[in-house]
Every structure is written in structure tokens, then in C-alpha cells.
Amino acid sequence: MKKRIFAVVLALVLLLVALMLAQALLIPSRYDNREGHLLCGYEQATDAHDVIFVGDCEIYEGIVPAVLYEQYGITSYVRGSSQQTVWQSYYILEDTLKKEPDVKVVVFNVLALKYGETPREEISRMTLEDMPWSLSKLNAIRASMTKDESLASYFMPILRYHDRWSSLTAEDVKRTFAKHEDITHQGYLMQTNIVPVDPTDNRKPDALIDSALPARSMEYLEKMCALCEQYGAELVLVKAPTNSVKYYWYDEWDAQIVSYAKEKNLTYYNFVGMDEGLGLDWSRDTYDAGLHLNVYGAEKWTRYIGDLLVTNHGVQDRRGDAALDALWQERIDRYTQEKQQGEQTK
Amino acid sequence: MNFASIEFLCFLLVLVAAYYLAPKRAQWVVLLAGSVVFYAFAGVTSCLFLLAVIVISYVSVRLIGKRQSACAAWLSEHKELPKEERKAYKNKSKKGNLVIVCVGIGVLIAALVYAKFVSGYFGIRVSGAGISFGAYALEIMGISYYTFIAVGYMLDVYREKAPVQKNFAKHALFVGFFPQLVMGPISKYSDVGEQYFVPHALEGKNLYTGAVRVAWGFFKKLVVADAIAPAVGAIVAQQRSGVYFLLLCLFYSIRIYGDFTGGIDIVLGSAEMLGIRLPENFNRPFSSKSTAEYWRRWHITMGAWFTNYIFYPLSVTKSMQKLSKWSRAHLGTAIGKRLPVYITTIVTWLATGLWHGIAWNFVVWAMLNCLVLLVSQELEPLYTKFRTKFPRLHASAPYQTFMAVRTFCLMALIRVFDCYMNVPLTFQKFFSVFTTPNWGSLFDGSVTSLGVSAASFCVIGVGILFMFGVSRLGKDRPLREKLWERPWLGSFALAALVFLVLVFGTYGLGYDASAFIYGGTFN
Numbered sequence: 001m002k003k004r005i006f007a008v009v010l011a012l013v014l015l016l017v018a019l020m021l022a023q024a025l026l027i028p029s030r031y032d033n034r035e036g037h038l039l040c041g042y043e044q045a046t047d048a049h050d051v052i053f054v055g056d057c058e059i060y061e062g063i064v065p066a067v068l069y070e071q072y073g074i075t076s077y078v079r080g081s082s083q084q085t086v087w088q089s090y091y092i093l094e095d096t097l098k099k100e101p102d103v104k105v106v107v108f109n110v111l112a113l114k115y116g117e118t119p120r121e122e123i124s125r126m127t128l129e130d131m132p133w134s135l136s137k138l139n140a141i142r143a144s145m146t147k148d149e150s151l152a153s154y155f156m157p158i159l160r161y162h163d164r165w166s167s168l169t170a171e172d173v174k175r176t177f178a179k180h181e182d183i184t185h186q187g188y189l190m191q192t193n194i195v196p197v198d199p200t201d202n203r204k205p206d207a208l209i210d211s212a213l214p215a216r217s218m219e220y221l222e223k224m225c226a227l228c229e230q231y232g233a234e235l236v237l238v239k240a241p242t243n244s245v246k247y248y249w250y251d252e253w254d255a256q257i258v259s260y261a262k263e264k265n266l267t268y269y270n271f272v273g274m275d276e277g278l279g280l281d282w283s284r285d286t287y288d289a290g291l292h293l294n295v296y297g298a299e300k301w302t303r304y305i306g307d308l309l310v311t312n313h314g315v316q317d318r319r320g321d322a323a324l325d326a327l328w329q330e331r332i333d334r335y336t337q338e339k340q341q342g343e344q345t346k
Numbered sequence: 347m348n349f350a351s352i353e354f355l356c357f358l359l360v361l362v363a364a365y366y367l368a369p370k371r372a373q374w375v376v377l378l379a380g381s382v383v384f385y386a387f388a389g390v391t392s393c394l395f396l397l398a399v400i401v402i403s404y405v406s407v408r409l410i411g412k413r414q415s416a417c418a419a420w421l422s423e424h425k426e427l428p429k430e431e432r433k434a435y436k437n438k439s440k441k442g443n444l445v446i447v448c449v450g451i452g453v454l455i456a457a458l459v460y461a462k463f464v465s466g467y468f469g470i471r472v473s474g475a476g477i478s479f480g481a482y483a484l485e486i487m488g489i490s491y492y493t494f495i496a497v498g499y500m501l502d503v504y505r506e507k508a509p510v511q512k513n514f515a516k517h518a519l520f521v522g523f524f525p526q527l528v529m530g531p532i533s534k535y536s537d538v539g540e541q542y543f544v545p546h547a548l549e550g551k552n553l554y555t556g557a558v559r560v561a562w563g564f565f566k567k568l569v570v571a572d573a574i575a576p577a578v579g580a581i582v583a584q585q586r587s588g589v590y591f592l593l594l595c596l597f598y599s600i601r602i603y604g605d606f607t608g609g610i611d612i613v614l615g616s617a618e619m620l621g622i623r624l625p626e627n628f629n630r631p632f633s634s635k636s637t638a639e640y641w642r643r644w645h646i647t648m649g650a651w652f653t654n655y656i657f658y659p660l661s662v663t664k665s666m667q668k669l670s671k672w673s674r675a676h677l678g679t680a681i682g683k684r685l686p687v688y689i690t691t692i693v694t695w696l697a698t699g700l701w702h703g704i705a706w707n708f709v710v711w712a713m714l715n716c717l718v719l720l721v722s723q724e725l726e727p728l729y730t731k732f733r734t735k736f737p738r739l740h741a742s743a744p745y746q747t748f749m750a751v752r753t754f755c756l757m758a759l760i761r762v763f764d765c766y767m768n769v770p771l772t773f774q775k776f777f778s779v780f781t782t783p784n785w786g787s788l789f790d791g792s793v794t795s796l797g798v799s800a801a802s803f804c805v806i807g808v809g810i811l812f813m814f815g816v817s818r819l820g821k822d823r824p825l826r827e828k829l830w831e832r833p834w835l836g837s838f839a840l841a842a843l844v845f846l847v848l849v850f851g852t853y854g855l856g857y858d859a860s861a862f863i864y865g866g867t868f869n
């Protein structure tokens with residue numbers, strides 16, 4: 001009997017080890033996909049932040065914390081990921097505020113409010129898998145799961161990626177055991193390319209079928225309000241500047257947010273069409289023909305937001321603290337270096 | 347609840363734990379509760395149908411039971427009466443029972459037919475999206491199986507071959523025991539009934555052999571059957587002809603074997619973990635040397651059901667006996683003795699076909715099976731002559747292999763009617779093998795455009811070899827029982843099986859690398 005129990009236990013242990021190894025090998029490395037691991041760097045950050053930016057691509061490619069500190073002494077972090085839905089933003093913020101209860105201002109980009117359900121399982125999974133395990137993550141998974149997904153596959157990702165076995169290469173083995181660095185700058189993903197807006201493009205945005213933003217996303221915005229209130233943080237709503245019919249921000253949606261902000265006594269800044277005030281030049285400040293800002297456009301928008309945060313929201317200038325200055329200088333240097341490298345490789 | 351799912355495994359684990367933790371007297375209650383939970387996933391309509399079948403069969407057997415008891419009591423009280431009078435009373439009572447059983451069965455069969463017309467055909471559907479088994483997709487899950495279990499039981503009680511289960515809950519458990527609800531087996535009360543209600547002690551062997559069987563079922567279904575399914579769906583959806591028809595026969599045979607026997611392994615393994623032995627439904631069918639042998643090895647309980655409850659009763663009906671007499675007198679002994687057998691066989695097979703689905707393809711499938719069986723029967727004297735003349739050749743391994751391959755090919759050809767669900771189209775594709783075989787298309791790379799990669803074909807191939815090996819090794823006694831006797835090998839074999847299923851199984855959403863790239867592809 002003893003022999004049998006020992007054999008069963010050993011077989012179980014070997015099975016678990018084999019599965020863990022296989023899982024490590026089969027989970028696709030997202031480090032060759034620049035937008036694959038945008039959230040995980042935050043876990044390593046040990047310093048406090050006065051401002052947290054939450055949202056999707058418009059925010060993680062639009063706000064540069066290094067610039068905010070360099071020019072305004074604002075300590076900030078961007079907690080954004082690809083196509084991050086409102087419920088994901090809510091649970092990510094919940095995790096963030098648990099770690100940093102003294103955040104002064106939370107800036108949320110409202111574009112994701114247009115999604116009433118998770119648009120793409122694969123992209124959603126990148127966000128969710130990047131979150132550290134917590135109750136918030138579990139709730140985020142539950143809120144984000146699409147029809148044919150199984151909860152078990154988040155606990156055992158091999159259930160999701162097992163059929164990658166047929167496309168494994170030697171590179172996958174190398175990647176599995178390689179050490180990866182965070183490629184973001186406090187959550188900001190740098191884009192140095194320039195792909196100007198096509199001035200001859202006369203396409204019109206698609207007609208809006210339902211002018212109301214989905215009730216589910218508004219429900220999570222409401223929850224986000226309550227969460228910020230609970231932690232004494234001011235919630236500021238923004239709509240990032242864009243110049244494309246693809247990610248069009250409709251007037252009807254804008255009116256709804258204006259009215260909501262008024263009702264909740266929140267500040268809402270819509271930067272769409274504020275090109276002159278921001279100093280944006282769409283022939284130079286975008287890397288994908290107006291959909292998102294590149295590093296030049298991001299710096300301009302960041303400076304504008306920095307002004308607003310100092311002037312209208314009383315965010316403190318933290319410069320002068322030697323340790324903090326040194327920490328941020330390292331970050332600014334890394335940021336500047338990558339920007340220069342990007343310019344050289346053009 | 348799909349058998350091949352994590353949800354089912356979790357359900358099974360919880361049920362097994364609750365079953366062995368419960369007081370022994372209440373174990374059957376745990377099984378009943380588990381069956382209710384399992385079936386509740388199928389939806390309200392399915393539950394109502396199952397409940398109706400349970401109630402109707404219960405009322406019928408109780409009524410018959412009461413009448414049988416009353417009859418027996420009357421007979422024992424009136425022993426002094428003449429034999430004829432007693433016999434007349436008995437016959438009258440039996441006639442009454444027959445009316446009850448006929449009404450009960452009539453209602454159940456009517457419900458079954460209605461369900462099949464309303465909810466679609468039971469069996470296999472092939473569409474552009476691939477191949478799907480109606481058994482999993484039916485709105486009224488498993489109605490064919492539990493209806494037949496109930497009907498068989500009613501007939502057994504009527505024939506006094508099974509006791510009347512007076513406890514409604516126990517009757518409900520017999521008819522609705524969860525593992526057999528989706529794909530059988532069609533069990534008989536005399537084989538399994540009492541097993542549900544007697545206490546079962548926790549035995550390591552049952553847990554191990556049951557778990558290995560469940561894992562093996564998952565392997566067959568997920569690593570082999572579901573992996574080859576896209577190729578079956580693609581050949582049908584793309585209307586491929588010629589040599590691809592032959593490939594379809596082969597792939598579909600692999601698909602249905604892996605799926606059906608794998609599913610049954612999950613069913614029987616689950617029951618085995620609970621200490622319950624359900625009847626076997628397959629016995630290495632692809633090693634059969636003849637069609638008759640094949641049908642004794644494939645879907646055994648279904649074949650037995652039709653034999654016991656249709657073929658035999660029909661053979662001994664008065665009208666069939668009259669027909670036998672008449673045909674012998676008018677058509678000669680040779681034809682006369684065959685005619686009733688032929689008619690009974692045809693009716694039995696027709697019923698078998700319609701049980702699979704109320705559609706022409708099932709009728710043709712059944713009639714072709716019937717034809718092959720009857721022709722084989724007629725040729726039997728010839729085979730016997732051959733066996734007598736060339737006993738060595740007949741017993742040689744190559745000839746035995748030839749017979750097995752021949753039977754496999756014949757059955758594969760007949761089975762393919764399931765795929766097209768269209769009789770003329772099936773014949774058209776069959777004849778295209780001779781008119782436009784296009785053998786070259788096997789080697790021009792178009793095989794890999796069937797939705798199954800070359801690597802997957804390799805895994806399927808290895809899986810088939812694995813299945814063949816396990817089948818050979820388990821010829822005398824199931825391999826899992828041999829493994830139980832060798833703790834080290836047994837434990838590692840189970841662990842390896844689980845690993846292979848998890849990595850090489852076809853399940854989940856599937857991985858498409860490009861779908862994980864966000865930049866530039868967002869909407």
C-alpha cells in the first residue's frame with residue numbers, strides 16, 4: 001500500500017512539473033509583441049504616485065510620466081493596456097489603490113466606454129494575464145470572459161495555449177528561460193515612428209446606431225467614481241486627442257459624458273479637435289495616421305495635461321527630494337535614450 | 347454538460363467524494379441527486395421529457411406489477427379450479443398487462459418521435475462549420491437512450507424477467523443514471539438495477555481503473571476524434587470527390603470510433619469510479635472478421651436491445667408463425683423458412699435506422715447493413731466450404747487481417763451516409779471514386795488544406811497506433827486492470843495519459859498567433 005501511495009504521489013509531482021514546464025513553453029511570449037506586457041512593470045515600482053492614468057492605447061501611448069516629472073515634478077504611472085475595457089480599468093484601479101491608497105488624482109480616458117462587452121478575447125487575455133493574482137483580478141476575469149472561455153484556463157493557461165505545440169520553435173525555448181525587461185516608461189509605450197494623417201482622406205465616420213453609451217460600461221464608470229471617492233482621489237475624465245474616423249468620438253457620446261461629469265461634479269476634458277491649443281501637428285505627431293499619438297504628440301499632450309493637473313487639480317511638485325529626483329532622473333535618462341535611439345533608426 | 351469538459355470532471359470529482367463520504371444506505375440518493383444536477387444543465391425541456399418518461403414507465407410497471415401480484419394471489423387461492431380456468435384467468439390478466447405496456451410504450455415512442463421531429467435528427471450533422479454530433483447538440487438530451495432503457499424495463503417487467511421497482515426515486519435513478527444519459531449504454535435492470543442501490547465501499551482499484559478509463563476516453567476523443575473532425579467536415583463541406591471520398595470513409599471511421607468509444611469509456615469509467623459496472627458497448631469492433639461479428643461488437647447494447655425487444659418478439663408473433671407456415675407451403679422450404687427471418691431482420695434494421703434519425707440516409711444506412719448481413723448469411727455455406735477446404739489459409743494471420751480490413755472497409759463505406767445526410771449525393775460521391783478518382787490530389791498538398799496540419803496528422807497517427815496497441819494488449823483482460831497490479835507503471839501511465847490529453851487534445855478556443863497582435867489590427 002505504501003509503495004502504491006508513494007508511486008501515485010511521485011507520478012502526480014512529475015505530472016505537475018511536466019505541466020508547468022510545458023505551460024511555460026507554450027504560453028506565447030508577448031515580448032516580441034510590443035503591446036503584450038504593458039501592465040506587469042507596475043509591480044516592480046516601489047515609489048508612490050500622485051497621479052494614476054487609466055485606460056487603453058490612447059492613454060499608454062499618449063501620457064509620458066517622465067515628462068510630467070521632468071517639467072512639473074508630478075509623480076505618475078500609466079495603468080493601461082491594449083483595448084482595456086472599463087471593467088478592466090476599474091479592477092486594475094482597485095488593485096492600484098489598494099497598493100497606493102494616497103493617490104491624489106485618477107485620470108481615466110473615456111474611449112473604452114463605447115464597449116459594452118469584451119471586444120476580443122485574445123487582447124482581453126493579454127490584459128488579464130498581466131495582472132497579478134488578487135480578488136480584483138478574479139473579478140476582472142469574470143467580468144471580461146467571453147462566451148466560450150473557461151475560468152480554469154486563467155488558472156492553468158496551458159488549457160488556452162496547449163495547441164501551440166505544433167508551432168513551437170527553438171526560439172520559444174530560449175524565450176521561456178530568458179529574463180525580460182519592462183519596455184514601458186512607467187506604463188508609457190513609446191512610439192517614435194511618424195505616419196502622418198492623409199489630408200486627402202475624406203472618409204466619414206460610420207453612422208452611430210445607438211447613441212447611448214452601453215449601460216454596462218457606464219455602470220463601471222459609476223463604480224470607478226465610488227472607488228475614487230472611497231480613497232479620496234479625484235477622478236478626472238479625459239478623451240485623448242485623435243484625428244481618425246476609425247476611433248471616432250461621437251458628439252452624442254461626448255454629450256453623455258459632459259452630462260455625467262456635471263451630474264457627478266467631475267472634471268472632463270475632451271482633447272479631440274483641440275489641436276491648436278495642444279500644438280499638435282498631425283503630419284508629424286502620430287505614428288498611425290491620426291489614430292494614436294507618437295512620442296512627439298504624446299509629449300505635447302502630456303505637457304498640456306501637466307499644466308492642468310498643477311493649475312486646476314493642485315497636484316504637488318515633488319522635485320527637490322534627492323532620492324526621488326535621482327530615481328526619476330534614471331527614468332528620464334532611459335526615456336531620452338530610447339527616444340534618441342528611435343530617431344536614429346528612422 | 348459535455349462529457350469532454352473540465353466542468354464534467356469537476357462534477358465527477360465532487361460526486362465521487364460525496365458518494366463515498368455519504369452513509370452507505372444513502373449512496374444511491376447521492377447518485378440520484380448527481381443525475382438531477384447533471385441533467386439540469388440540459389435545460390428545462392430536456393428535464394421535463396426525462397421526468398415524463400420516468401413517470402410513465404413507473405406508472406406502467408407499477409400497474410403491471412400490481413396486476414401480476416393480484417393474478418398470482420388469485421391463482422394460489424384457486425388451486426382447486428380446473429387448469430383451463432386458471433389458464434384463462436392468467437391469459438386475461440396477461441392481456442390486460444399487454445394493453446398497459448403497449449399504451450405506456452406507445453406514449454414513450456410517440457414522445458421520442460415527436461422529439462426527433464421537433465428537435466432535429468439524432469446523430470451526426472455535418473455543415474460548413476464542421477461536424478457535430480446530434481447527441482451533444484440535441485435540445486432533448488439523450489432521449490433515445492433513456493426511452494429505450496425505460497421501454498426495455500417495461501417489457502422485462504411484463505415478461506416477468508425483471509422485478510418491479512416500487513420506489514419511485516430508485517426507479518428514476520435506474521432510468522436517469524447520469525453517465526448513460528448522453529450516449530448509452532442502454533442498460534437492462536437485470537444487469538445494473540440493483541448495483542445502484544447496494545452499498546459500495548471505497549476501493550482504490552475502482553477509482554484507479556475508472557480514472558484510467560475516463561482519461562483514455564478523453565484521449566480517444568480529444569487527441570484523435572476531435573483532431574480529425576475538421577478534415578471530415580472540410581471534405582464534406584468542400585464537396586471533394588474521387589479519392590477524397592475514400593479518405594472521408596477512413597477519417598470518419600476514425601472520428602466516430604474515437605468519439606463514440608471514447609465517450610463510452612468516459613461513461614463506463616465514471617460509473618466504475620462509483621463502483622458500478624455498466625454493460626460494455628464496444629468490444630474491439632474494428633477487429634471483426636464479418637459484418638455479423640462487427641454488429642456484435644459495435645454498439646453492443648443497442649444491438650442487444652433491438653434483438654431482444656424487436657427481433658425475437660416479432661419472430662414469435664402469431665402472424666409471423668402463420669406467414670412461416672404459409673410460405674413453406676406455397677413457396678417451398680428454402681424460401682419458406684427464410685421469408686419470416688428476412689422480414690423480421692428488415693423490420694429490425696429499419697427500426698434501428700429510424701432510431702438513429704428520422705431521415706432517408708439512416709434508412710438507407712440500415713437497409714445496406716441489413717442487405718450485407720443477409721447476403722453474408724446466404725453465402726455462409728460457401729464460406730464454410732472454403733474454411734473446410736483451406737483451413738490453414740483461413741486460420742493464417744494475413745487472411746484474418748484481410749477479413750478484418752474487408753469488414754472495416756465495408757462498414758466505413760456504409761457509415762459514410764451519416765456524413766452527407768443526403769442519399770443521392772453520397773452515391774454520387776461514391777461513384778466519383780471510379781469516374782474521377784484524381785489520385786494525384788493526395789500528393790499535391792491539398793490534404794493539408796483540410797483544416798488539419800501535417801503535425802496534427804502525425805499526432806493522430808500516433809494516437810491511432812496507441813489505440814491499436816492498447817486494444818491488443820487488452821485483448822484478454824483490460825489493460826487498466828493489468829496496470830493496477832503494477833503500481834509504478836500504472837501511476838506513471840495515468841500521469842502520462844493526462845499530460846498527453848492536456849497538451850495534444852483538441853479543445854478550447856485554439857491558438858492563432860496573429861489574433862494576439864494588437865497594434866495595427868484593432869477595430
